[in-house]
Structure formats: C-alpha cells, structure tokens
Amino acid sequence: MIRSFSSTPYIGIYSFPKSGNTWIRYIVSALFFEKITSIPDLHQSTITDAENCRIRDGQKVKFYKSHTASIVNVNHRKEIDHVAIIYIYRHPLDVFLSYVNFLRREVGGKNEAILGNIGFTSVEETIANGDIELFLDAFILYGTVQPSFVAASNWFQNVENWTSSPTVKQRGRDVRIVALKYEDILSQGVDALEEVRSLLGVGREEMERAMISAGENTKINGKFFWKQKAGNYREMLPENLIKKFDRYHGERVRALGYEI
Template sequence: MGKIVWLASYPKSGNTWVRAFLHNYILQPETPHSINSLVEFSVAECAAAFFHAPGESLSTEQVQALRPQVHERLTRLHPDLVFVKTHNANLEMHGVPLCTPAHTAGALYIVRDPRDVALSYAAYTGKSVDEMIAFMENPGAANASDDAQVFERLSSWSEHVRSWVASPRRLLTRYEDLLAEPERYFARIIRFLGTGEVEAKRLARAIEFSSFGQLAAQEADQGYNAASLNGKFFRQGKSGQWRERLTPAQAERIAAAHGEVMRQLGYV
C-alpha cells in the first residue's frame, strides 16, 4: 500500500474547505492557518513544477508518462501519509492511471449537488451556466495545461463520481452534510484517516478556523493565490442555491444527465 491520501473532488465541491480543516486539525495552529499556505501540508497533484521546468511544454501523453514518477516523488514529501489534492477522475488516460494505485493509501472523496456545482464553477471560470452544464455532461471534459498546472481529466460529473466511488479504501463525504452537521462529518473524516481518537475541543477549533466566514475573510484581507480572474474563490458556501438561480430547464437538464448518480447520493 502507498502513502498518498487523495483529497479528491470535482471542482468547486469543497476540496479547499476540507484541506483547510485538515491543516487546522492536524497542525493545531494558534490562529487560523493561512489559505495561502495549504501547500505546506497538502499539495496539488497538477502543479506544473512537479512535472517540468518553467517554460517547458509537455503533451498529454508526456504528462501521463510522468505521472507515476511524480506520484512516487510526492510520497517522499512527508514521513507519514501525504495528502494530495486532485480534481482528476480516477481513470486511465493513454494507458496510465491518473492516480497511481501503487502509491495510494486511500482517498477522501468530496461530492456536491451538481446543480450547485454548475453555478459555482460557472462563476469561477467566467463561463455561462449553460456552458458549464454542457461541460459537466462531456465525458472528455478536462482542464487544459498552463504555466501553473498540467492538465486535469475530469470526464463528466457522473463518471467522475462513479470512478471514485468504485475505488478501494475511500470515504465519500457530501458537501451538504459537512455544512449541516460539521462536528459529525468532520469527525468521520478524522476517524477514516486513523490519526487517533477525535478530540472534541480540537475538532471544534479546527471547524471554527476553517469556517466559510473565516476563509472568505482571509481571502478579502490577504487575497488567495487560487482565486480566478473572474472574482472571489470563496463566494457563498451555501447549498441549494440552484433552486433560486437555475431555470427549470437548466435544473431539468442536469437531472436528466446525472439523475442516476444524483439519486444514489440522495440529491433527487
């Protein structure tokens, strides 16, 4: 068994929130851990610096050929488990797994209602909601490489979920449950990671330090290096916004494309 615990999600599903919680719980800082220092403890698998020198350009085949080597190097970042953020689906591309099984200890998969994801992801990327709905239906959907990162293969929202649900040694956590009952579901994450008995005061403090209000305040005060050019990264942090902001036709299109998986997760 490997050392990587994948912090996996489709984009805009709560991955950064969970990373912030883990940093505050495990490191136990005196003040809320900086959102711009998350890489000190958990890293983003897609960071270009792991794959090539600045200014170098690689094809998707070249990136995939390097992924097992990159993941092996990531296991050396810490003596114990290594937390690695990914938005990749747990699939293969060019015959190479996007998340190398040999280096995997387990996965924490965060999922969110795709109707809210469509709204949040559209705002983050600057795309229209209809464009984002179409993107989330596309089995070939990917985020392209740029100077900061190599490509991420997302596939469709449904296939992304299926790929991670089928993986061994994984814990699935719904964004909505973290919002509704944070003490229960964040404690569940800690127990899954096997880092010892959950300490109530430590848990409450970590939840407070990683609350949406705290994260948004940090972004307003310090900026956030993962924010887009289209506005804030931490926008509202609520669930069910789709009821007021999607048209009936948009909501129906998402349900038609992803209804089977949405039913399995309790979203419809």
Template sequence: MELPPRPTLFDFHGVSMTNYFTDNWDNIQKFKARPDDILIASYPKAGNTWVSYILDLLYYSHMSPERQDSVPLYDRVPFLEIHMARFPSGVEELKKLSTFPRIIKTHLPVQFMPKSFWEEKSKIIYVARNAKDTAVSYYHFDRMNMMQPEPGDWNSFLHRFMEGKMVFGSWYEHVKAWWKEKNCNSNILYLFYEDLIQDTEGQINRLCSFLGLSATAELIKQVIEKVHFDKMKTNNMVNGSLDEYLDLNISHFMRKGKVGDWKNHFTVQQNEQFDEDYEKKFKNTDLRFKTVL
C-alpha cells in the same frame, strides 16, 4: 505580470483536459506515493479546499502559528497534477514537502490515478457535491480563473457541464467511478459536501476515525471555528487572494459555500432538462445527493 491566454479544452484518453494538467503526465503517473500519504480527491468545486484545510489543521495546527499565517494552503497541500510555467509542478512540490503525512490534492478521475497510491494503500478521501451546486460554482470559478477555458454564458456552460465537456471531464462519471471504487476499497472514505455543511463536527469525527487520528475535543472545536466558511473567506492563506491567476474582482474563489444556491441560477426549463438528463445518467447507481437541506 502578463498572464498567458486561457487554455483550450482537448480530449485526453476520453476525458476533457487542458495542458496545465497533462504536460507533466509521465511524472504524475510515476509519482511515488507513501503508505502514510493522505490524498484528497474530488471533482472541481466540490469542497477539496475545505477538507484540505480541515486536515492541515488537524495534523499541523500545533506547529508554529507562523505557518498558519504565512504559508498559503496550496503550498501546504500541493496539487498533484498541476504544471505551469515559472512555478514548480505539483510533483516537485510534493517531493520537497517535509511534513509527514503529506496531504495531497487531486481532481483526477479514478482511472487516471498513479498506481503507487493503490500499491502503497494510501488513505484517500473523496469529496462529492451535488451536480447543480457544483455546476454553478464551477461556472463562477471559470469566470474568474485565467487558468481555465472561457466559460461563455451560463446556459451554454450548463449544457457543456451536462455533456461532460469540462476540465477533468464529466461530473457524472467522476463521482460514480470513485463511488464504485470506494465500494471495493476500504482505504477510500467518501464524504459528501452537504453532510459537511449539515454536521461539520460529525464529519470531522468520521475523518479522524478513518485516519486513526486521536484529536481532542478542544482541537476539533478550534478546527470547526477556523473552517467556518465566513472565516475562510477572509483568510488570505486559503481564500485564493494570493493566486495571481484568480481575478477576485470578477468573483470570489470562496463565493457562497451553500447548498441550494443553484436555485438562483437555474431557470424552470433548465432545471427540467437537467433533471431528465440526470435521471438517465444515474439510473444504474445507488449514489444519491442532496440538492437542498
């Protein structure tokens, strides 16, 4: 199959986007959420796939094993805003979904959220990852994802990241705006990727508590085993190998899954510039990230 050319970035209501996430905008905004929907929101490359898989296992691992072995995660947890030629849109996929609750993925900034999620008081889990590791992961993702704009070299990509000229906009604005919303909305749970790495069991228990889900110790143990990074990396239902837009010969969709890999990419000068810029952008918030464990 011949792939279309890579998309170009454009300004969409003040946020950098591509047509893959804006072409279906009216239907996205009119999307009818349900009170039992669970939305997993994040900036790209922050652990959305990981949390999607954790929740899918918590709710549906008791269903037929065939489902786990034959239905890709992107079909089990549809991507709300995606719209590509020759494929059903995320909105269409969600309308067809027969599981309750529906588990839904989004990368939308908080100001772009369909109103029905707020009106129906759906549960929202926001996953955040430190800026440096996110930038590195996003860079390698853009290298291998033909649905993303051409990344250029690492140095120019990093500067673009700092300027917020990325698909779904500025990381800084994204994580801060969701944090602010979380502070006044009890239906949002804010999870940190670094905490999930450091204490997977504790964070899964937090998820269960937030969702009112009674999970046995045995189920949680099984989930922890299955969502270990090395297991997910070899699982064709979650590792991106079935997605024809991803070129795994360039980089893996699931690459390292570590905290602190940024140290292998940032030069001393890049790190100093980044830290200085970061301080300015984060001076008026109490949101804090770990960049090493």
C-alpha cells in the same frame, strides 16, 4: 524511466473541481501543518512538496490534493503508496454554477482557451442574458464545463468511481476511501467528519478548532470562495433549465444520492 518508491505513505484528498476540496485541505492543514501548501495540489505542484506529519498511533504520512477520477500511482517519478483516500463530492448543479463562476477571468485567470469568445463578469450576468444555457448544455453533454481537464473526467464518472466502493485497488491492495458529502458537512459540522477523525486519530475538539480555522481561511469573497451553500442552484437557475438537466441526468443523479 527510473522510478523510486516514496518511503512515506500518503493520504490523497480527492474531488471533482469545485466540490469542497480546498475546504477539506484547510481543515487537514489546520490539524497538522502551519500552511496549506504542505498539502500540495498535484495540478499545480508536485508530490515532493508534501510534508510529513503523524496521525493515529504515530503513523507518519503525507497528504496531497487531486481532482483525478482515479488514484494517482506515480507523480514526479515517485511511486505512491496510500494509507487512505478522502473524497468529497457535491450536488452537480451547485458544482456546475461554481465552476462557471471559476471560469471568470477575475477568478480562474485567463480562460480564453475554454470560453472562446464567451466572456462574462458574473454568473448572474450569464443567467440574465441566457448564456448560462450554453454552459449547461456543455455540462449535460460532457459532465463538465472544462472538457480540456481530461484527468478529472466528468462529474458523473468522477463521483461514481470514488463512491461505488469503500476501497480502491492499488497494486493488488485495498485502499480505504472515506467519502464525504459537502452538504452533510455544511449541515452537520464536525458530526459529518467522524470517519475522518477516526482515520486521523484526532479528537472532536481538535476537529472543531480545525473547522473554525478553515472557515476563517475560506471566507466568502465572491470569487474562488463563492456561495458555500447547499441548493444554490434552486435560487439561481431558471426552472426550465433545472428540468432540462433532470430530463437527461435525473435518474443517474438520484442513484448517487441527490434530488434535483
């Protein structure tokens, strides 16, 4: 297979699914582009859709989105060089509930291959009838409710891979990782994005305006943009299920900076 190098380096926006990637993508889009599709989702389109922009010191870069647990080296027969990776992660049980919500036909489309005969209209319904435990058992066993999405691996492996070091190796070179906690951005706003501002070379007021714009484009709709809050699992999941998850994964989750 013939490959070519992209002449412009990239900044990848990474996360495990349902962890706030689209939020960051809208923020970056508001800073540099007119539309979010200028930052292609590599699970839906290709790197060739990425558009140029200039960050600090006039450096030309492109952006893309990915949920993979490791750095993308090649896409659409192009070898990709990176300036940096922006990685966002979120409490696993909030990710779990948001992912279950995404599996609803009304949100994620046709998901029969994932759900089999387990259909539902809301997360609340699955909690009320007890089916939520089926999904939680899958999450406990596999670290995901969509094992067919192999590239994303599982929540634990994905987060550990991207947060265990401040850099990632690519062809013998260290690529910087800017790791962000979803909860910190919710509680601290622009203050939680200082490293991103430094990386991109944008002012505080620019970032504040971009966050406002992103908020307008990601308003809660009960579907793809569901709850947008920290600790939602404490309000929704039965205590016995939270304790069940803690029994199997509590130590590993705490090592990653979260309480259960």
